[in-house]
Amino acid sequence: xxxxxxxxxxxxxxxxxxxxxxxxxxxxxxxxxxxxxxxxxxxxxxxxxxxxxxxxxxxxxxxxxxxxxxxxxxxxxxxxxxxxxxxxxxxxxxxxxxxxxxxxxxxxxxxxxxxxxxxxxxxxxxxxxxxxxxxxxxxxxxxxxxxxxxxxxxxxxxxxxxxxxxxxxxxxxxxxxxxxxxxxxxxxxxxxxxxxxxxxxxx
Amino acid sequence: xxxxxxxxxxxxxxxxxxxxxxxxxxxxxxxxxxxxxxxxxxxxxxxxxxxxxxxxxxxxxxxxxxxxxxxxxxxxxxxxxxxxxxxxxxxxxxxxxxxxxxxxxxxxxxxxxxxxxxxxxxxxxxxxxxxxxxxxxxxxxxxxxxxxxxxxxxxxxxxxxxxxxxxxxxxxxxxxxxxxxxxxxxxxxxxxxxxxxxxxxxxxxxxxxxxxxxxxxxxxxxxxxxxxxx
Numbered sequence: 001x002x003x004x005x006x007x008x009x010x011x012x013x014x015x016x017x018x019x020x021x022x023x024x025x026x027x028x029x030x031x032x033x034x035x036x037x038x039x040x041x042x043x044x045x046x047x048x049x050x051x052x053x054x055x056x057x058x059x060x061x062x063x064x065x066x067x068x069x070x071x072x073x074x075x076x077x078x079x080x081x082x083x084x085x086x087x088x089x090x091x092x093x094x095x096x097x098x099x100x101x102x103x104x105x106x107x108x109x110x111x112x113x114x115x116x117x118x119x120x121x122x123x124x125x126x127x128x129x130x131x132x133x134x135x136x137x138x139x140x141x142x143x144x145x146x147x148x149x150x151x152x153x154x155x156x157x158x159x160x161x162x163x164x165x166x167x168x169x170x171x172x173x174x175x176x177x178x179x180x181x182x183x184x185x186x187x188x189x190x191x192x193x194x195x196x197x198x199x200x201x202x203x
Numbered sequence: 204x205x206x207x208x209x210x211x212x213x214x215x216x217x218x219x220x221x222x223x224x225x226x227x228x229x230x231x232x233x234x235x236x237x238x239x240x241x242x243x244x245x246x247x248x249x250x251x252x253x254x255x256x257x258x259x260x261x262x263x264x265x266x267x268x269x270x271x272x273x274x275x276x277x278x279x280x281x282x283x284x285x286x287x288x289x290x291x292x293x294x295x296x297x298x299x300x301x302x303x304x305x306x307x308x309x310x311x312x313x314x315x316x317x318x319x320x321x322x323x324x325x326x327x328x329x330x331x332x333x334x335x336x337x338x339x340x341x342x343x344x345x346x347x348x349x350x351x352x353x354x355x356x357x358x359x360x361x362x363x364x365x366x367x368x369x370x371x372x373x374x375x376x377x378x379x380x381x382x383x384x385x386x387x388x389x390x391x392x393x394x395x396x397x398x399x400x401x402x403x404x405x406x407x408x409x410x411x412x413x414x415x416x417x418x419x420x421x422x423x424x425x426x427x428x429x430x431x432x433x
Contacts, residue, residue: 088285129285
């Protein structure tokens with residue numbers, strides 16, 4: 001028997017992916033239960049469940065007059081989220097560096113499978129509660145980073161940051177892993193803030 | 204009452220029951236039983252359960268049943284490490300951001316905490332503890348931070364109320380709470396962070412020690428609820 005993904009989970013993932021790729025412009029800027037149900041060829045119940053979950057996850061917010069809007073982060077939200085990411089992800093990097101063998105394996109696997117670097121470091125920490133919290137923050141932060149256009153040069157700087165963190169973890173240097181993660185997130189925050197400002201001006 | 208406010212009422216009632224330990228970790232929570240217990244139809248009961256599931260209070264097991272999450276020792280240790288980071292950060296922010304009105308209501312909560320301790324009302328302590336920690340999070344003015352901590356706490360709530368500790372443990376927790384509020388009043392953020400760190404370490408050790416004492420039999424959903432929602 002194949003494992004069936006519940007409809008509400010399918011609905012959640014499909015809507016989330018669209019939000020992450022298209023940002024505030026996804027779904028014509030407004031998410032209505034009935035239209036989404038038609039579009040995903042599902043009944044309204046799983047779509048309603050999915051929208052609730054997306055609201056809890058901070059990807060959409062309920063709109064005056066019904067339905068939901070893709071969340072448009074304010075600069076303050078971005079700063080708050082990155083402040084929390086730094087708090088948790090620097091600890092994750094330090095923990096990963098203190099269990100280098102497991103961490104190196106985990107990071108390599110993630111790389112091979114093309115998984116997200118930050119989630120890989122979170123899992124490499126060996127603390128599931130920490131990884132779950134980082135995952136929640138990461139999902140929120142993706143809305144405003146992916147929807148923006150980052151230049152090739154900036155992308156390279158971000159990748160360089162990943163390499164520095166990875167090297168520190170492999171070298172079992174916890175303080176350095178923590179410091180490199182902090183530097184990398186400070187840069188990512190700066191870029192996200194710029195993107196949010198541009199997005200607001202364009203809107 | 205409208206369907207939405209019925210669902211809200213059901214949610215508050217169930218959450219309160221969980222916080223007060225009226226529903227044991229490991230117990231299955233069935234829509235029909237909840238509806239029967241709260242004397243309402245299944246639709247609002249279902250809405251309430253969905254919200255509790257989203258917030259992490261109940262989870263689906265392999266058979267698809269909703270169950271009050273029974274945390275393992277490892278999960279407790281990991282959860283408290285993250286809570287120390289996040290709630291330490293929250294009280295640091297709160298020390299500079301808390302309003303006079305918020306401070307007054309915390310002072311009032313401390314009074315209730317001390318009264319419950321004096322009167323040996325162990326059943327009230329869990330609810331008051333919940334309100335004190337929540338008030339500090341709200342005063343941090345960082346909604347994401349509050350939500351992250353809520354979802355971490357949701358997974359250990361049931362257990363929290365079951366493991367009440369000795370009277371001297373309770374005295375210590377109540378004294379910690381009063382000291383946190385004093386630090387907030389004086390804007391002493393360094394002391395507040397250190398205190399939250401130690402307070403959560405004590406809570407963690409108590410839960411870990413109490414984990415073995417939990418019922419070995421399959422816990423069942425209660426037939427009636429004692430505490431009403433605040």
